[in-house]
Amino acid sequence: MxxxxxxxxxxxxxxxxxxxxxxxxxxxxxxxxxxxxxxxxxxxxxxxxxxxxxxxxxxxxxxxxxxxxxxxxxxxREFSMDEVISAYEVRAVLEGLAARLSAERGLNVGEIGTLQQALRDGDDLLRNGHITDEHRSEYSRINACFHVTIHASAGSRLLNDMVYLCQQVPVSSPRNVVAFEEVDVRRRHEDHHRIFEAIVGREPWRAEMLMRDHVASVKSSLIRSLASPAAVQAATKTARRLRR
Amino acid sequence: MxxxxxxxxxxxxxxxxxxxxxxxxxxxxxxxxxxxxxxxxxxxxxxxxxxxxxxxxxxxxxxxxxxxxxxxxxxxREFSMDEVISAYEVRAVLEGLAARLSAERGLNVGEIGTLQQALRDGDDLLRNGHITDEHRSEYSRINACFHVTIHASAGSRLLNDMVYLCQQVPVSSPRNVVAFEEVDVRRRHEDHHRIFEAIVGREPWRAEMLMRDHVASVKSSLIRSLASPAAVQAATKTARRLRR
DNA sequence: GTCAAAGATAATGTATACATTTTGTGCTTG
DNA sequence: CAAGCACAAAATGTATACATTATCTTTGAC
Missing domain, CATH: 1.10.10.10 (Winged helix-like DNA-binding domain superfamily/Winged helix DNA-binding domain)
Incomplete structure (x- = not known):
């Protein structure tokens, strides 16, 4: 060792x-x-x-x-692929709930500003034609900011803690980086816009469904990339954990 | 002290x-x-x-x-009523997910037997006209058996652990026993029948919605009983935790 | 009299010795 | 040779002494 x-x-x-x-x-x-x-x-x-x-x-x-x-x-512990996948299922319903609660409570001005900034930053990043690895890394930060803000605005510590627990589940596959096609990143960023719209518009049910599907789509990407190993990018030591 | x-x-x-x-x-x-x-x-x-x-x-x-x-x-920690209520929200989506996963995977014979037994025991208990405190206590056991079996059949340890965490949230109110009217108990037992039917019939979406509403109804009872203190039964030292 | 700083007190953080339990080894025995 | 017991080794459980940090008290200056 x-x-x-x-x-x-x-x-x-x-x-x-x-x-x-x-x-x-x-x-x-x-x-x-x-x-x-x-x-x-x-x-x-x-x-x-x-x-x-x-x-x-x-x-x-x-x-x-x-x-x-x-x-x-x-x-x-060893994590089977089933457990990794169900961790995404759990996270999908939890983040969906967070979006619903956020829409029910309403965002404060600070949270609105943070989310709008995250959306603008994403827009700027994706404006160019091709996205590099640095772009992916930067988008990962923007993405995390967007989600964390919504978790916090839900106002439930239990919910926050549970989302954290979901993120602690390691990926057992030796090649554990989900292949994020450029089209996937763009689609997920579009999701963010709609989720923000639903929360600001105080549409709890719509916010929940959009967020649920948004997170669940990562699970789908994971399954797809595992089904066709050729689509799996080279895994780097620095990116051991899945981001959504 | x-x-x-x-x-x-x-x-x-x-x-x-x-x-x-x-x-x-x-x-x-x-x-x-x-x-x-x-x-x-x-x-x-x-x-x-x-x-x-x-x-x-x-x-x-x-x-x-x-x-x-x-x-x-x-x-x-001190738990505000908001936190207690959102714990039920969390539990509702988690147990809903458990029911969905259970319906997707399908029950094994042992699980089917356990659930059927729980349903029969509940039927027998509620056959008589009036239910006593002992009946409530016994039904609580049957109820727990029903839910635990479904959690287990979902096959996700993460999900199980999280439901456990939800149940660890104490109720901050000094009078912390939800008033379970007899009609509520009967309605929830009917819920169990339909949930079982949905899982056995491999209807994941229906199972999830039924279970979600089933658990969320306890949250509603809690809010109702807090809104009208007259409806709150005398709290006993032995029943400090809310059952669903 | 109020505030601040320094020392005293008490709490938590850490290391280590000892107790208990597990686990591995080798012997005996059938 | 296999199975089982006994002993030895090692790992975890617990207690306690000491180190470090926080908190309280006191004292002093303004």
Whole structure:
């Protein structure tokens, strides 16, 4: 097993450093699914005592990355493709609910501004004919901003936490980057415009259905790309997690 | 603050005993919302060291009952009525999704048998004219069995975990038992029949809508009973949590 | 009298020793 | 040779001492 990065990043407590280090190691594939993560091995790897290691493992278990059995420690969960797909199903209904609640409550001026800015930024980015990898990366940021703002405007912490949990589900496939065709990006950006319109127009049901289908379309892309491996782009180490 | 029950219940590790003891104390209202839960006070109350106490507090925080801030410990969350209501919204869409996935996958013979038994037991219970408190308690068990079976048949652990999280949201109101009129119980049992029919008949969309409305109706009951306090039954210490 | 800074107090963060449980190894036994 | 028991090794569970951080109190200056 390769040495883990030093935990002294920028966090205040060792627990947080260890948490991020172990999480990164898991997502980087440093551990085998189903295998145990021994506390002592991690302490020697990270140069800290068992106390923060135990806390970090417990947190990762609560996020769903590890399984815990009393007196037997933690094992790395393995995620089947079914579980990854159903994570998108869950996320679709949750984000749909967030859009509905947001439309019911109404957006405040700050949220409207943020969403409009995200829409404008996306428009500018997609104005040019061809989109490069930098464009994709930038759009990913814009996209996240758009969705996070809607989650927050729903006003439910439970809902926020659950969307976060969905995003913690790793993709088990070795080539785990969904192939985003340019046409897909453009279509999803159009979705954003309509979703914003529905929320601002206080149309809860329409907002929910649009958002649900918007998120579910990523699931469809995932299934399509897995069915035809030729369409799968080369996976990079830096993009291990699916964005919508 | 009253003394907590002794932790030596029947669990193997002290961590689990402490977890249940503190959880019970929280739900019994032994702590004030927004106030800190000091580790040392809990150690003296429970007669264990800080190690299992810390682990239990961390778990409770991951379940959403406590807030954690580094170097500042844990505080008891307070749940507004809005949060309680949106917890039911979340649960409605999640259980709706579970019913849809169940209808898509199809039930196995064991699941069909369990559900049919739950439906028959409910029929028998509601055959008599008037229902007593024991009937309500027994129906609660039957109801839980029905729902749990459907969650399991959906085949998504993430979904299961999230429904569990919804159920962990405590009700902040001092009178926290929803008034279940007899007519409500009968209507919900009828819902169960139709939901079962939709799942067995492999009608995913219908199953989802029926289940969603079924769970959402509890939210409506909650709002109704809060709007007219006269309709709120006397709350008992033994029924601190809302059942659907 | 109010505010601020410094010290005292108390809480959480961490390391480590010890207890308990699991797990692996090798021996015995049928 | 296989099965099972006993012991040994290692891992997790727990307690506790110490380190670090937050909080409270007191003291001083303005």
């Amino acid at each position: 390769a040495a883990l990065p030093a935990p002294e990043t920028s966090s205040s407590t060792r627990f947080e450093s260890v948490l991020e280090a172990v999480r990164a190691a898991i997502l980087a594939g440093e551990f085998e699914p189903g295998k145990r993560l021994h506390e002592i091995k991690l302490t020697t790897l990270l140069g800290v005592s068992r106390t923060p290691v135990r806390a970090a493992l417990q947190k990762l278990a609560s996020e769903g990355l590890l399984d815990y059995t009393p007196n037997r420690g933690y094992t790395l | 009253a003394a907590l029950p002794a932790p030596e219940t029947s669990s193997s590790t002290r961590f689990e005993s402490v977890l249940e003891a503190v959880r019970a104390a929280i739900l019994a209202g032994e702590f004030e919302p927004g106030k800190r839960l000091h580790e040392i006070k809990l150690t003296t109350l429970l007669g264990v060291s800080r190690t299992p106490v810390r682990a239990a507090l961390q778990k409770l925080a991951s379940e959403g009952l406590l807030d954690y801030t580094p170097n500042r410990g844990y505080t008891l």
